[in-house]
Amino acid sequence: MDEGIDYAEFSDGRDVNYWTLDRTLRREVRRVYTDDEFTWAESRLADFGGTVGHTIAANADDIDDHGPELEPYDRDGEVQNLVRYPERQYENERLAYGRGIVADAFEAPPGRDEPMGLAHNLAMQCLLSYADPGFDCPVAMTAGAALVLEKFGGDEHALFYEALTSREYGGLIEGAMFLTEKQGGSDVGANETRAEWDDGAGCWRLFGEKWFCSNIDAEGTLALARTADAPDGTAGLSMFLVPHADPDRSGQDGPLTKGQRLEDGPLSPESVNDQLYRRLKDKLGTISVPTGEVEFTGAKAFLVGEAENGFRQMAEMLNLERLSNAAASCGIIGRVLLESKIYAANREAFGETIDRYPLMRADLVDMAVTHEAATTYVFEAARLLSERERAERAGETADDAYRLMRLLIPIAKARTARMAVETASYGMEIHGGNGYVNDFVTNRLLRDAQVLPIWEGTENVLSLDVLRALEREEAHEPLRDAIEKRLDGVSHPALADTAETVEAEFRDLETALVTLAGEDAEYAQLSAKRLAHYVFDVFTAALLLENAQRELEAGNGRPALVAQRFVSTELEAREARGITSGDRFALEAYDPIVRYEPIDPDRVREITAE
Known part of the structure; x- marks a missing residue:
């Protein structure tokens, strides 16, 4: 049995291995992985936990001060939709994607004959969110987009799927999900973006605007739009894959990859897909992911799956996205708890370190129990999601797993998001005035946590989804x-x-x-x-x-x-x-x-x- 951890040995929650220190996550991963999955993954999760704790965490602090910037037009006034990222963001992307944070759950990684369960993707997201919940957003949406194309994509989407699940950074694209429109918000059925068939070009074109678009310049974005004569409400929405660049005018067969974008620089005017990135939102937190407004002005798009089935298809992505949100909450709670334990073990007041005082002990106990409860619940839901996906890939069904996860997932997202905000807020209080200023990570963790109750549906929306799961899925x-x-x-x-x-x-x-x-x-x-x-x-x-x-x-x-x-x-x-x-x-x-x-x-x- 492991010995206890002396947190006085650490100066803060950086330059450590988050996998090694989070014994709760380690236990849950061991519980929900199959034996062969855990045997393969244990050393890789340990490696990733060290990489996040050392390099990615340090980069994240810098990126928060020097986030992405948008240059919608070039010097001649032509649309270029260029988002400039700090170099450290590229390093974080190489480190995370290169270790299979998305790929391992979709394509058999080296040393295995089949992909890992989606719980593995969520465990890595949890570790990543110890350092940067903002960057976890594009990671989660890349996995979500890959899941949708795996389930509903056709031959015309194959190159996009291969790029979404690439382990090589040069061949990688990121995914995104553009749902929110200004007039609709959570009421997705009120979306007004329309899709028109272009006979001359032999493609669909989108017209309209999306109001809150995270990972705005993703190379493979999924968006909902309404075709001509489609019914009102969610029943009339179709799903489309929208490339960052126009594949035909950019002169290549597949999507423009990360490597090509870094090598070639801004898009030429003729390569721009017909959309305008109008501006980035000036956000409270999650600075590392650019969130903005997109105006579709005839953007080329590929229909995914059946027309007027888009919302149901998007629900598959939402299941994973909501659990990703919950995994990010677990990561924030874990990081705040770690920072609080270390600070309390080192900070002296009135002749004692503050972890010796009864009130602080009670607070740290309750924070630890919160972390335990959130992680245990989320990874049970992850286990069910993995079970269901594993069955589908084998051509089988897992009805009970699906019915239960449909109930547990919206609850996981709703409850853990609130836990993350409350824990991060109290973590700031433990650090006193230092916790309130930008020099200390608790400030950023609270700002990042505050979006989690909003992303992927507010608590009210999720609670209504719970009623639907009870009624429709029994x-x-x-x-x-x-x-x-x-x-x-x-x-x-x-x-x-x-x-x-x-x-x-x-x-x-x-x-x-x-x-x-x-x-x-x-x-x-x-x-x-x-x-x-x-x-x-x-x-x-x-x-x-x-x-x-x-x-x-x-x-x-x-x-x-x-x-x-x-x-x-x-x-x-x-x-x-x-x-x-x-x-x-x-x-x-x-x-x-x-x-x-x-x-x-x-x-x-x-x-x-x-």
């Missing part, structure tokens, strides 16, 4: 089975009281689900957010108990303490807010939870009984 059935299975496996005496609480809350959750099924739509919507939080709390508690049971059998008591703290915080009603209880849990459990100090299962029983 997702309550696999949810019930998954929770019951885990609670039935809990037998250790140290978990008895905690399991009893979760069992009671599970029955109440079932009652809530039945009640909403019989209520009118207005009341169901009014309760949707509370229901999403309730599902997260009960399902996460069951996952934590399952893990605690397994680890107790192996002699590791730490996960049992984590489960107990999560349940007492999120599910128990405590008399007088717990003040009269005499509870000293945070003090007794500090070293095991915060420092990963080994603890004997018998000692766990003593702490939980106190």
